[in-house]
Amino acid sequence: MPPDILVTAPLPAFLYDPLKVDYRCHDYVQANDKAALLAAEGARVRGLVQAGGTITPTTLLDQLPKLEIISVFGVGYDGVPVAYCKQRGLKVTNTPDVLTDDVADVALGLILMTGRGFVRLNRFVQAGEWEKRGPELTTKLGGRKVGILGLGRIGKAIAARVTAMGMKVAYTGRKPQNVPYEYVRDLKALAAGVDFLVVACPGGEDTRNIVNAEVLAALGKKGTLVNIARGSIVDEPALVAALKAGVIKGAGLDVFFHEPHIPPELMTMDNVVLLPHVGSATRETRQAMGDLCKANLDAYFSGRGVLTLIPDLA
DSSP: OOOEEEEOSOOOHHHHHHHHHHSEEEETTTOSOHHHHHHHHGGGEEEEEEETTOOOOHHHHTTOTTOOEEEEESSOOTTSOHHHHHHHTOEEEOOOSTTHHHHHHHHHHHHHHHHSOHHHHHHHHHTTGGGTSOOOOOOOOTTOEEEEEOOSHHHHHHHHHHHHTTOEEEEESSSOOSSSSEEOSOHHHHHHTOSEEEEOSOOSGGGTTOBOHHHHHHHOTTOEEEEOSOGGGBOHHHHHHHHHTTSSSEEEESOOTBTTBOOHHHHTOTTEEEOOSOTTOSHHHHHHHHHHHHHHHHHHHTTSOOSOBOGGGO
16 A cells, blocks of 8 residues: 655646655645545545645644655745654655756846846837837946855855856855855845845744845845745835835845735836746756655655755754
8 A cells, every 4th residue: 555645735747646656645735625634534644745835734734643754845844843843753855956056047037137127128128118218227237246145055056146247245144154255144234235135045933024124224225135035034014115215226026925915016116026936937947846856755655764854854
């Protein structure tokens, strides 16, 4: 009998179909009566598959007495109750590395689109304005300074890309690293000294709203905020207020607090670029994420351990 798996997020066919071949899958998302599903199958469930942004309450996990592993389809796992899992001895895996380049590319794209005004200039051409007048001048990026909040895999990939463009890099995090970039201990001080503040740290309670009104004020009129991490890291009402009041220069955002809902004020701002959380949204990367998500389950249930245990449980 194959292991029973509870699926708590919509999964692409290239992941779900192979899971159904090797596991007895129970679709919690599509179940009309979730309580009945748990009553009937919860006692047999040994694995759980969720997406990176899925919130997994402990009340759900309490109803899965034989649960052994949570495999996250994504690099972020801020919706997983890690302390609970650690206490209970549950394995939690994710899909790091395979999406690093794509997410870093989006960060670079947002720097280009906000700094050089490419989205605004595209609208300018499509509206027929170029036949009437010349485009406005924008910002030279070479020589500008990028501050990175969270110099992990993705943060380092962003740093390599902007350095290749002739930009300077500073960063903040829990501790200095052996890298050729300036370390700034305090986030507000980092914001005050850069032209672009790029959010690339993990989400979760430890980082909730740490980019707040004070940090945005320090970033100031010369500064642009870029967020490719989690919407929860930025105090979204404070960001909207800062943009409306001209406290900061602009923003490039791929993530939001209540996705897919975006504050309506942001939709009308000419100095804001908005993307629909597409950091890892390429066929190649999503396939690699799906492969790794399943490979973690396969390795665990075959007795080989897991491939990518999350750092908090390592």
